[in-house]
Amino acid sequence: MSRSAHPAGPRHADVLTEGHYSAPPADLNALDPKVWAHTVGRDADGAVTVGGIAVTQLAEEYGTPAYILDEADFRERARAWRTAFGTEADVFYAGKAFLSRAVVRWLDEEGLNLDVCSGGELATALSAGMPAERIAFHGNNKSPEEIERAVAAGVGRIVLDSFQEIVRVAHTAESLGKRQRVQIRITVGVEAHTHEFIATAHEDQKFGIPLAGGQAAEAVRRALQLDGIELIGIHSHIGSQIFDMSGFEVAAHRVVGLLKDIRDEHGVELPEIDLGGGLGIAYTSDDDPREPHEIAKALTEIVTRECEGARLRTPRISVEPGRAIVGPTAFTLYEVGTVKPLDGLRTYVSVDGGMSDNIRTALYDAEYSVALASRTSDAEPMLARVVGKHCESGDIVVKDAFLPGDLAPGDLIAVPATGAYCRSMASNYNHVLRPPVVAVRDGEARVIVRRETEEDLLRLDVG
Numbered sequence: 001m002s003r004s005a006h007p008a009g010p011r012h013a014d015v016l017t018e019g020h021y022s023a024p025p026a027d028l029n030a031l032d033p034k035v036w037a038h039t040v041g042r043d044a045d046g047a048v049t050v051g052g053i054a055v056t057q058l059a060e061e062y063g064t065p066a067y068i069l070d071e072a073d074f075r076e077r078a079r080a081w082r083t084a085f086g087t088e089a090d091v092f093y094a095g096k097a098f099l100s101r102a103v104v105r106w107l108d109e110e111g112l113n114l115d116v117c118s119g120g121e122l123a124t125a126l127s128a129g130m131p132a133e134r135i136a137f138h139g140n141n142k143s144p145e146e147i148e149r150a151v152a153a154g155v156g157r158i159v160l161d162s163f164q165e166i167v168r169v170a171h172t173a174e175s176l177g178k179r180q181r182v183q184i185r186i187t188v189g190v191e192a193h194t195h196e197f198i199a200t201a202h203e204d205q206k207f208g209i210p211l212a213g214g215q216a217a218e219a220v221r222r223a224l225q226l227d228g229i230e231l232i233g234i235h236s237h238i239g240s241q242i243f244d245m246s247g248f249e250v251a252a253h254r255v256v257g258l259l260k261d262i263r264d265e266h267g268v269e270l271p272e273i274d275l276g277g278g279l280g281i282a283y284t285s286d287d288d289p290r291e292p293h294e295i296a297k298a299l300t301e302i303v304t305r306e307c308e309g310a311r312l313r314t315p316r317i318s319v320e321p322g323r324a325i326v327g328p329t330a331f332t333l334y335e336v337g338t339v340k341p342l343d344g345l346r347t348y349v350s351v352d353g354g355m356s357d358n359i360r361t362a363l364y365d366a367e368y369s370v371a372l373a374s375r376t377s378d379a380e381p382m383l384a385r386v387v388g389k390h391c392e393s394g395d396i397v398v399k400d401a402f403l404p405g406d407l408a409p410g411d412l413i414a415v416p417a418t419g420a421y422c423r424s425m426a427s428n429y430n431h432v433l434r435p436p437v438v439a440v441r442d443g444e445a446r447v448i449v450r451r452e453t454e455e456d457l458l459r460l461d462v463g
């Protein structure tokens with residue numbers, strides 16, 4: 001899988017025989033709409049534009065590196081999910097993918113709900129005016145303070161992740177004189193075909209309560225006995241960056257099986273089922289994600305069929321897409337600092353960011369694409385590796401991609417599909433400052449998360 005396993009060869013990489021970039025694309029200046037936000041194109045000078053603004057202008061005004069987010073595209077994708085699932089289902093945007101107050105407002109306006117998984121995300125959501133009843137609170141180890149804040153705020157549901165938490169939430173709600181609506185997150189034992197660190201429904205990991213061995217059934221038994229909570233449904237999230245619907249099919253089958261057991265044992269038909277998020281996006285031209293309407297149709301059919309088989313009323317379905325909404329809407333804009341050809345290997349292109357603004361390549365061996373963004377070029381393709389400025393050789397943003405052979409310091413390059421899990425997982429490694437998020441729409445740009453400053457860093461360092 002890794003290109004580094006290949007024998008060394010000439011710089012122009014025609015020796016590579018497998019992988020995404022076994023041959024340079026026919027046109028290096030082309031921008032594949034699969035991996036770029038919808039309003040992205042090039043202007044007459046060849047510069048990449050988004051929302052009608054050239055990246056050269058954005059770089060001048062906001063500096064680099066910067067995450068550039070296409071607001072129209074975000075809204076369009078959010079709306080597509082909402083419309084696809086209709087009024088009979090709920091779409092909770094997974095805030096962990098990327099959350100800011102502007103994003104919360106867009107979601108609110110587009111009629112989506114919000115999944116948060118920490119006190120910080122909850123605070124962001126509430127401060128931007130998301131109605132608490134449209135918030136789901138997640139997490140495998142919510143603190144007592146977080147639970148209390150969530151219950152007091154009146155969140156629509158808390159997703160319970162352990163036996164201890166069932167009791168904690170019930171007691172907290174009772175002490176506040178409330179009855180909290182909850183779901184129980186179970187692990188259904190599905191092996192999602194994705195990276196080990198982002199697969200979550202196999203049993204040997206920290207999330208959820210296993211269906212196997214009757215643990216989930218026991219959790220339901222306990223939850224139904226407690227006055228402080230109202231059990232409204234079962235939750236399952238099988239992992240992330242998944243393309244194959246068969247994992248959801250197995251998960252739905254097993255969740256519905258549990259609903260049936262609950263009906264048989266307790267005489268209760270739980271009204272909701274949440275199938276989590278995890279739908280994949282295109283990071284390179286080789287990825288073929290499904291459209292929201294196809295996903296909605298498939299999931300609804302699966303659940304309906306399973307429920308008919310079990311003679312259950314079809315519960316209200318909810319889903320929690322994060323990456324599939326925000327991922328494709330943003331790209332990271334970098335300035336090239338150095339270009340270092342290593343004879344017989346590849347050319348290392350160093351940019352002014354790196355693993356602190358995109359840890360996904362180092363952490364998950366993720367694949368990305370890249371394009372020269374400040375101009376077009378007719379130069380021969382060169383096999384490049386885009387690396388950051390951190391003191392670590394694993395500081396790689398794009399493992400292997402073709403860039404024009406005349407690439408030079410000062411050029412701007414853009415890495416698409418960085419809207420999800422890049423800013424939200426950004427760090428200050430090497431005391432590098434986290435980039436801003438600039439939202440662009442209809443010819444106007446505005447900062448929605450500002451660039452970190454050295455003052456920000458020093459403010460936390462109290463000496």
Ligand code: LLP
Pocket residue numbers: 094096097115138198237239240241276277278279320321322323324360364420421425
């Ligand atoms: N719901 C639950 C309960 C989740 O745990 C997650 C993601 C989602 C929804 C949203 O999944 P999405 O649709 O965004 O795939 N940092 C990793 C991804 C970790 C996802 C954790 N949970 C990455 O960069 O790929």
